[in-house]
Amino acid sequence: MSKLPDLWQDGLAAGWKVTDASQGGPDLKLECDVVIVGSGAGGGMVAEQLSSAGLHVVLVEEGGLYSSRHFNLRESEAYPQLYQESANRLTADKGITILQGRTVGGSTTVNWTSCFRTPADTLAWWRSHHGLDAMQDAALQPWFEQAEARLNVGPWQTDPNVNNALLAQGCNKLGIPYSPIRRNVKGCWNLGYCGTGCATNAKQSMLVTTIPAALASGAQLLTRVRVQQLLLSPGRSHAEGIVGQALGPDGIQPSGRRVEVRARQVVLSAGAIGTPAVLLRSHAPDPYRLLGKRTFLHPVVMSGGLFRQRVEGYNGAPQSIFSDHFLHTQPLDGPLGYKLEVPPVHPLIMAATLPGNGPVHQRLLKNLPYWQVSLALMRDGFHPESVGGSVGLRSDGTPVLSYPLGAVEWEAARRALLKMAEIQFAAGARVVLPVHEDAGLATSWRQAQDMIRQLPMQILRTRVVSAHVMGGAMMSADERHGVVDQTGRHWQLDNVTVIDGSVFPTSIGANPQLSVYALALRAADALRRRL
């Protein structure tokens, strides 16, 4: 637990309306103007906008309320408390591990604070190939500016940590352009523990910005409630609210307590797996069979470089350097491009991610402070064969994402593993280990090339992860080609609005939080006008 000041303590003392549904009691029945399902990047933004406009908002979150006083930098506590499925959400074939938040503030509470506007070439593609004529750079600019001002997005003035600096150094040696990453922080201590919840409240997540502001304007927050479905009108053209089940104190098993919120408007902000799941469980109209389809992940492959000097990838801002060079070396719809960044290197996640076992793996971990790790996130959803995954329901109603990796993704994965190894050797790595079960330690770039060219590219051998779930309820200019319109309004349910990353018709090609924020502000404004 952090002993630093926690604005939630003061807010709760001042009478913020927060109900932890796991605490037991009679069934809950509420009425409001707008019920918002999910408190992450989409839900947090819209909650503040609508509450400040005088509307009565109820925000419903599946996770618990954890704030700075609970954050103690321990992975073993943070992953089960703050992440979906203990930071081990898997695709249906278990080939991809997904990092996604499940707590008040959603993924914004645990993300690594990287901020990018939606790339211009992505928006141009949405206009030309998906008919999204409203997605004009100039028209979106004010929304980006508003989001950036609200969340203090700005250049990171401190030197990058060694993990990031080595990516820059390697790129520099090879003539690959790279840039600093903008971050949504205020008074950041440069600790490196963004992923376990910011103990110093520097990260301008929804947890410390919009949600407190919404509560101060009279909004109500329900935690530990898993929303089951929409209450649909008999004609299935309108939602009358939502029903959910309270979870027990373990946050896993439903307690039997029923939660019903009746509302004039329903906003779905449960993320690109959760939002399609709510609509699927509700048997919402889906005349063109598009719901839960085209879910994108920015599938990530990783490479470890062992250095002579201490890297201490657990210390310092996790992400401060990136290179988009390999997003631009082929056409947008050609072989998949990838963005280069680094992840923070903490013991638990590193141990679980690195291949191998026994004494060999022990030696890898003994050298934890000397590892530099690079990652390549692939831009999916543009190549004709990169159609993403689909969200379905298990027999117990919980969602599962099926995302088969095909030849297009594997070709890009191999290409990215090669390039990351080359960059790591250029930066002075003594040894490079592609994160793959069949890989060994390469001591030269030549040896790495020979090895990586031979690696079998298969799930559960090549380690593939994702921290960006997008799509599944895509926007479209007409009802035949999407689930929602260009302001997030559901085509068949007139008072249901989707405000999260589900609305993207492709991946973003950059860390998506700022894209979600800007489109959320825009959608919230349109919704407020409709009310």
Next chain:
Amino acid sequence: MTINRRQFIRTGLLGAVALGVAARLAAPHPAPGFAASAADRQLIAALGRGMLGSLPATAPISLVDNTLAAIAGLPLASQAELRQLFDLLQQPLARMALGLRPAWPDASAEQVRATLDGWRYSRLTLLRSAYQGLHGLLYAGWYGDTASWAGMSYQLPASMKGLLNE
């Protein structure tokens, strides 16, 4: 030769799965979730010996506790899958079909590791996913524990000293 071996593995696996399912159906009232037993603790200790290699003397106890705590934190669907896997591994015929002759508590670290490596490189994604699932759980169980930190010369940031309640 390869084909024969693969056929054997497939047949063995199918038989093993059938046995596991039978054991599950025979259980009187399957509780929701994992519901750990004493045999599960022995199995985790054995799998840990093989997966992690030799650890400090006190590690195995916390490894078992931490792993069970991690399982209890998973969604019910994942807990049910792990229950099936554990039931399967505890069937002697299934265990042998999956590559381990001695009972789990009697198996050496090398024998367990050889079995796990068989799954790790298997052509069957089911076996690879069992390996990867156990890999993640066991490594989280040990390297999430502060007792493992000294071995990596890892520590929390000095600037937070005194600011965290332990």
